[in-house]
Amino acid sequence: MALKGNLRDFTITQLLNLVNLAQKTGSLIIEGPSETATITFREGKLAYAQVNTEDGGLGAILHKSNVISTAQYGTLKARAASMNDKELGLLLINSGYVSQEDILASLQTHFVDIIQRLFSWVEGIFHFDNDILVPGDKIPVKLDLENIIIEGSRRLREWEQLKDELPNLELALKFTDRPGVNLKNINLSVEEWKVVSFINPKNTIGAIAKANKMSELDIRRIVYGLLQAGLVELIRPEGVEQTLPGIDKAMPGKNKEEQKNLVNRLIGRIRSL
Amino acid sequence: MQTVKMVVTGPFNSGKTEFIQTVSEIDVVSTERKVSSEAEKIKESTTVAMDFGRITVDDELVLYLFGTPGQKRFDFMWEILSEGMLGFIVMVDSTRPETFKEARAILETFRAYAPTPYVVAANKQDMEDAWEIDDMRIALRLDPDVKLLPAVAVDRESVKSVLLELLGTILTEL
Ligand SMILES: Nc1nc2c(ncn2[C@@H]2O[C@H](COP(=O)(O)OP(=O)(O)O)[C@@H](O)[C@H]2O)c(=O)[nH]1
Ligand SMILES: [Mg+2]
Numbered sequence: 001m002a003l004k005g006n007l008r009d010f011t012i013t014q015l016l017n018l019v020n021l022a023q024k025t026g027s028l029i030i031e032g033p034s035e036t037a038t039i040t041f042r043e044g045k046l047a048y049a050q051v052n053t054e055d056g057g058l059g060a061i062l063h064k065s066n067v068i069s070t071a072q073y074g075t076l077k078a079r080a081a082s083m084n085d086k087e088l089g090l091l092l093i094n095s096g097y098v099s100q101e102d103i104l105a106s107l108q109t110h111f112v113d114i115i116q117r118l119f120s121w122v123e124g125i126f127h128f129d130n131d132i133l134v135p136g137d138k139i140p141v142k143l144d145l146e147n148i149i150i151e152g153s154r155r156l157r158e159w160e161q162l163k164d165e166l167p168n169l170e171l172a173l174k175f176t177d178r179p180g181v182n183l184k185n186i187n188l189s190v191e192e193w194k195v196v197s198f199i200n201p202k203n204t205i206g207a208i209a210k211a212n213k214m215s216e217l218d219i220r221r222i223v224y225g226l227l228q229a230g231l232v233e234l235i236r237p238e239g240v241e242q243t244l245p246g247i248d249k250a251m252p253g254k255n256k257e258e259q260k261n262l263v264n265r266l267i268g269r270i271r272s273l
Numbered sequence: 274m275q276t277v278k279m280v281v282t283g284p285f286n287s288g289k290t291e292f293i294q295t296v297s298e299i300d301v302v303s304t305e306r307k308v309s310s311e312a313e314k315i316k317e318s319t320t321v322a323m324d325f326g327r328i329t330v331d332d333e334l335v336l337y338l339f340g341t342p343g344q345k346r347f348d349f350m351w352e353i354l355s356e357g358m359l360g361f362i363v364m365v366d367s368t369r370p371e372t373f374k375e376a377r378a379i380l381e382t383f384r385a386y387a388p389t390p391y392v393v394a395a396n397k398q399d400m401e402d403a404w405e406i407d408d409m410r411i412a413l414r415l416d417p418d419v420k421l422l423p424a425v426a427v428d429r430e431s432v433k434s435v436l437l438e439l440l441g442t443i444l445t446e447l
């Protein structure tokens with residue numbers, strides 16, 4: 001039977017379970033609303049993953065996981081552009097830049113990240129292709145799916161909760177002007193500081209995430225924490241046209257006295273109801 | 274003839290329609306189809322819903338009450354609400370703590386985009402399992418200066434007092 005369908009009817013969790021139990025080899029291809037992911041398995045274990053909208057090259061992956069610096073990444077792009085991942089990996093190990101463990105760990109994190117992101121897709125057409133294997137020039141990994149499934153389900157719940165708490169990433173943040181709150185006395189993580197340093201009425205939460213290369217889950221988690229702690233509040237971003245006018249606009253062409261008179265008439269009427 | 278608007282917002286089933294119906298002189302025209310508990314899960318079908326009530330003040334002034342669960346900024350309702358909104362009421366079902374965070378999110382979105390006065394109504398206070406006001410204030414993370422009012426949307430006096438509190442807040446902010 002052809003393994004294909006829509007994520008609405010068959011979730012990522014169910015798919016990974018199936019691949020795991022049936023010890024499948026091949027690729028799961030999932031077309032989401034804005035990107036397509038290809039997850040490749042060998043005998044029921046994760047071997048490789050790629051998203052069509054992203055640079056899945058080893059250089060980009062090592063850069064993303066901070067194994068190589070931006071300058072090093074730039075040099076690689078200029079000098080080693082024609083090398084494939086296996087060649088590049090060997091070169092980097094031989095020249096002592098990185099260890100084999102670094103490379104494998106970065107790849108694993110990258111592939112798992114891609115799968116974890118899929119857990120938040122509600123819409124997407126998938127099919128399983130037995131013939132698509134790990135591309136010959138790519139470095140495969142070998143990871144059990146059980147942990148990924150458990151972690152994914154846990155993250156999915158958290159994701160759903162955070163989306164309820166913070167549905168709108170188009171809003172900006174500002175520090176609360178609450179007396180007695182001093183950022184210097186609060187222990188923030190590096191990631192939280194990164195977000196805090198971008199807080200400005202001009203930056204939407206989505207833009208802050210982008211600038212810090214953070215996922216929607218990560219940015220929501222951090223902003224939610226800052227909101228909970230009462231350090232920041234949500235505001236309409238500057239520069240975006242104010243959607244709703246203030247009270248004055250509700251009573252156009254009226255001076256303060258006339259406005260008060262109008263509100264008093266409303267009060268009188270409602271009292272008499 | 275001048276018209277002004279007040280908006281009643283809040284999560285699904287918090288009592289918005291009931292609240293407006295209780296004081297409106299016309300039957301609340303609800304664009305909301307009767308949603309089954311199954312449909313409740315489908316957010317779209319509830320976010321496009323909008324209730325509409327009216328209170329005639331005198332020959333020259335009419336107050337409209339709009340009920341909307343919306344929290345997305347680009348919902349069509351924002352256009353409808355964009356003129357003449359005096360303030361808004363956030364309805365919260367005091368018996369359903371699982372909706373508090375959504376209420377909070379709606380409140381934050383409205384507050385960010387609508388610089389007008391607002392109050393929060395802790396509705397269904399007549400029910401046995403209603404949360405107490407002080408506990409709700411903490412759960413909803415409301416600042417001490419935000420009015421959180423006990424409410425029973427099926428009771429006219431209670432609805433009147435919520436509206437009067439909002440109008441009082443509007444008056445002090447003028
Ligand atoms: N006991 C009680 N029931 C209420 C109250 N307010 C609303 N309800 C009921 O709660 C349900 C949802 O109210 P509705 O106005 O339709 O909610 P909406 O989705 O926010 O418009 C209805 O069955 C109402 O009759 C209240 O204050 N007390
Ligand atoms: Mg309703």
